[in-house]
Amino acid sequence: MRDRPADITDDAILNGRxxxxxxxxxxxxxxxxxxxxxAVAAQSQDRVAEFGAGVGAASLALLSRVAGVHVTLFxxxxxxxxxxxxxxxxxxxxxxxxxxxxxxxxxxAEDSPARAAARFDHIFMNPPFNPTSLQASPDAARRAxxxxxxxxxxxxxxxxHDMLSSTGAVTLIWRADGLDDVLHLLANGFGGISVIPxxxxxxxxxxxxxxxxxKDDRSPLRILPALTLNDRNRTPTDDAEAxxxxxxxxxxxxxxPNKIT
Numbered sequence: 520m521r522d523r524p525a526d527i528t529d530d531a532i533l534n535g536r537x538x539x540x541x542x543x544x545x546x547x548x549x550x551x552x553x554x555x556x557x558a559v560a561a562q563s564q565d566r567v568a569e570f571g572a573g574v575g576a577a578s579l580a581l582l583s584r585v586a587g588v589h590v591t592l593f594x595x596x597x598x599x600x601x602x603x604x605x606x607x608x609x610x611x612x613x614x615x616x617x618x619x620x621x622x623x624x625x626x627x628a629e630d631s632p633a634r635a636a637a638r639f640d641h642i643f644m645n646p647p648f649n650p651t652s653l654q655a656s657p658d659a660a661r662r663a664x665x666x667x668x669x670x671x672x673x674x675x676x677x678x679x680h681d682m683l684s685s686t687g688a689v690t691l692i693w694r695a696d697g698l699d700d701v702l703h704l705l706a707n708g709f710g711g712i713s714v715i716p717x718x719x720x721x722x723x724x725x726x727x728x729x730x731x732x733x734k735d736d737r738s739p740l741r742i743l744p745a746l747t748l749n750d751r752n753r754t755p756t757d758d759a760e761a762x763x764x765x766x767x768x769x770x771x772x773x774x775x776p777n778k779i780t
Contacts, residue, residue, distance in 0.1 A: 532576060533763075533764060533765065534765060540574065540602045540606055541574045542574075548573060552577040552580070553766075554729065555691075556578070558690055558768075560688070561640065563585065563588060564587050565585075565640040566640050567589065567642070568593060569592050570679070571623065571647070572618070575607060575616075578616060582612045583766050584766050584767070587615075589615050590616045592607075592617070594620065600620045640683075641689075642687065642690075643691065644692075648693050648694050672691075673704055676691070685734060688732065688734075689732055690729065690731040691729070695717070695724070695726055702714075708732075709732025709736070710732065710735070710738060714741070714743065715746060717748065718748065720747065746769055747759070
């Protein structure tokens with residue numbers, strides 16, 4: 520591996536199971552990426568895509584958890600695409616993952632045939648969810664990763680619908696106060712919607728929701744077990760540790776309950 524420039528850091532995640540090159544400044548992966556990956560109910564041999572993959576943290580967490588899954592990472596930033604490819608290779612997932620340099624918001628005449636040929640079983644995403652009206656970061660990369668216009672979520676969900684198989688599922692993480700928007704968008708083309716509230720502590724309001732919708736499913740809305748990240752003493756809960764340090768699923772898979780080892 521070539522020497523890294525000074526503006527790129529080498530960081531361990533999932534208790535050292537994975538290693539990531541990422542920019543020292545600008546957008547850096549956070550807990551949301553790992554929480555999102557934990558909620559993707561993919562199985563071996565499924566074809567999965569991530570929109571806005573960045574350097575690949577969420578996709579790598581999913582690849583690490585689900586043996587045999589195949590993941591395509593879509594990312595608009597060319598530098599992040601390069602880092603994601605390196606991260607895939609250095610963690611040993613080159614045979615099960617590829618990176619595509621693409622703007623999910625853009626659509627060209629060539630996109631429709633490409634989407635028709637790429638039917639995924641799952642698509643997951645952590646879209647920029649801060650309103651552009653908020654004070655933006657002076658760093659362009661961080662600003663692009665965290666703030667989007669009002670049509671961004673709608674466009675990403677619609678693109679996911681186009682690229683999923685007839686029974687495919689989309690999973691996304693979003694601000695808890697935007698739950699109404701998420702449910703409204705998923706109701707157009709998806710059913711069997713489930714929602715996981717994410718709480719920072721037992722005495723705090725939810726800060727995130729993770730929502731999943733499936734095409735060709737008429738099941739009623741389900742509120743799944745909530746995830747609480749810290750206890751009343753602000754110490755990480757066992758559930759949070761099982762996901763953020765050990766790469767577990769949420770909700771825990773019945774055959775493989777999350778345990779701290």
